[in-house]
Amino acid sequence: MGLEILKALGLRQQGLTFVSCPGCGRMDVDLVKLARDVEERLKGIGKTVHVAVMGCEVNGPGEARGADVGVAGGRGIGLIFRQGRVVRKVPEAEIVDALWEEVQAFLADQEALARQAVQDPD
Numbered sequence: 205m206g207l208e209i210l211k212a213l214g215l216r217q218q219g220l221t222f223v224s225c226p227g228c229g230r231m232d233v234d235l236v237k238l239a240r241d242v243e244e245r246l247k248g249i250g251k252t253v254h255v256a257v258m259g260c261e262v263n264g265p266g267e268a269r270g271a272d273v274g275v276a277g278g279r280g281i282g283l284i285f286r287q288g289r290v291v292r293k294v295p296e297a298e299i300v301d302a303l304w305e306e307v308q309a310f311l312a313d314q315e316a317l318a319r320q321a322v323q324d325p326d
């Protein structure tokens with residue numbers, strides 16, 4: 205419970221942080237289905253990662269860029285961001301798989317950095 209409060213206050217980020225925009229008339233993808241499918245895929249990941257699923261190219265990139273891995277929907281496509289950069293542009297049907305792959309790549313990078321920090325603390 206205490207950890208959840210700290211996470212909610214932004215003071216402690218552990219585990220999965222999943223955000224999705226509420227959706228509006230600008231949506232270019234089936235956001236409800238996409239968010240549900242992404243959340244389902246990430247369920248039980250047991251790692252610390254922040255993932256954002258946003259419905260359009262207008263206001264979505266800001267939040268997607270701020271996450272570890274994010275997507276901003278476009279017309280029938282998804283722009284996939286990893287650590288602030290666009291890394292892929294995929295058809296809507298491939299967004300969930302692409303996000304999953306980028307989450308795995310992000311976690312692998314984090315683990316490599318952690319290993320390196322242990323081996324070379326300076």
Ligand code: SF4
Nearest residue numbers: 225227228259260264
């Ligand atoms: S990110 Fe785009 S689709 Fe989502 S609520 Fe904002 S403007 Fe609407």
